[in-house]
Amino acid sequence: MATEIERKFLVAGDGWRSSVTDHLDIRQAYLSVTDTNTVRVRLSGRAAFLTIKSAGAGLTRQEFEIAIPFVDAEAMLALRTGRIIEKRRHIAPAGLLRWEIDVFAGDLDGLVIAEIELPAETAEFERPHWLGAEVTGDPRYGNSSLATNGLPSTGR
Structure with a gap:
């Protein structure tokens, strides 16, 4: 079973930018959002994926990601629930780990x-000064x- 253990933070300032080694542009949309799981389609570059994640607020969730034809992913965007999320993901190495800093566009x-x-879940990691x-x-x-x-009322 595939699992994802993830911590998420708001970002304070632009100090992270000096650590970035790469970036990618992402468009994604949700095809289904239920109490037990989400189904998402994601396009990045010329790659596309269908992802199923278990729902929940904990650190660990089940995650299954399947590569799909790009043209199919584009067509699936029309089947979405809610808005298309557009973001640029910046990669900043952190020892053996890496930070993914998502800068959202459009409505977000x-x-x-x-x-x-x-x-x-108990893994230690360095907390850069730019974490909020x-x-x-x-x-x-x-x-x-x-x-x-959309944006949480305290999201800006």
Whole structure:
């Protein structure tokens, strides 16, 4: 079974930019959002994926990602629930781990969230000075909520 262990933070300032080694542009949309799971389609470059994630506010969730034809992913965007999320993901190495800093565009412009995937829930990691409030477990900052509900009132 595939699992994802992730911590999520708001970002304070632009100090992270000097650590970035790469970036990619992402468009994604949710095809289904239920109490037990989400189904998402994501396009990045010329790659496309269908992802199923278990729902929940904990650090660990089940995640299954399947590569799909790009043209199929584009067609699936029309089947979405809520808005298409557009963001540029910046990669900033952190030892053996890496930060993914998502700078949102469109209706979510101004929102910047940093995520780090961990090998275990208890794994230690360095907290860069540019990290803001932790929003792990806050459902308002989940991408499915951002797609269906928009920016949280405290998101800017």
